[in-house]
Amino acid sequence: MSDNTLLTFAFMDPPFESERTVTFFRLLDAALEKNASVRVFAYEGAVALAFARQQQHGNAVHGRDTGEEDHPLTREWIAALQQKAEQKGLSFEWINCGLCVDERGVNEVIDGCGRGGPPDLWRYASEALNTLTIGTR
């Protein structure tokens, strides 16, 4: 893959519901690893992936407090991908579908994630080598 490859991803699943979410993030990581810049259009439940108020919690069943449990948060995965892209001199863009954000009330997102709509997906896809869409099942 050339160094200037740009890939677009459209994703629909929310956090903490499906293994597709994990696979999606691993694909983003793999794309960056192969020196591809990445653009993400988060649609429907996926807009909650960047929600800034996600919080870790303890787990009594596991016998661990909040710090020990160190629960994964998708907002931290996004931040890690942003940091990795920056370190490699790649771009990593993330746009949430604004209407999807509004109906879920997840307006507060981490830095580097924006708000947009379908025209942004079209623009992302038009400029990309290819687009991978992962719908909810």
Next chain:
Amino acid sequence: MKVLQVIDQAFRTTTEEQDDTILWLTQSMRGAGGDLMVLLSGHGVYYAVARQRQPALAVAGWQQSQPANVPRDIANLVESGVPVYAVQDDLEERGLAHLALQNGVQPVSRRAIADLYEQADQIWQW
């Protein structure tokens, strides 16, 4: 760039969103100048023969006022110049082949899908 939207899941959150989210996405991108086609496959072929608006949901004292209207959304796509295809084999497997397709929806055999894919620059499988 031309994109083929492949919709093989029907009635996914149509009650809450009051539309099919991929049909909505397609209409919106078409409005932004996108060049798109739609292929209804699998359970998605139900949309090709739908005639009625979705029944309104009632929960306790809450009553839905704007239920999804898939036939209208399909018609809007066709009228806006988006070709809409339905897989004939999938219609037959579901016992829907005897029903008339909505105006403008074109049947396509499973064997011809590859030709349809060749017409697009990107295939978006939802």
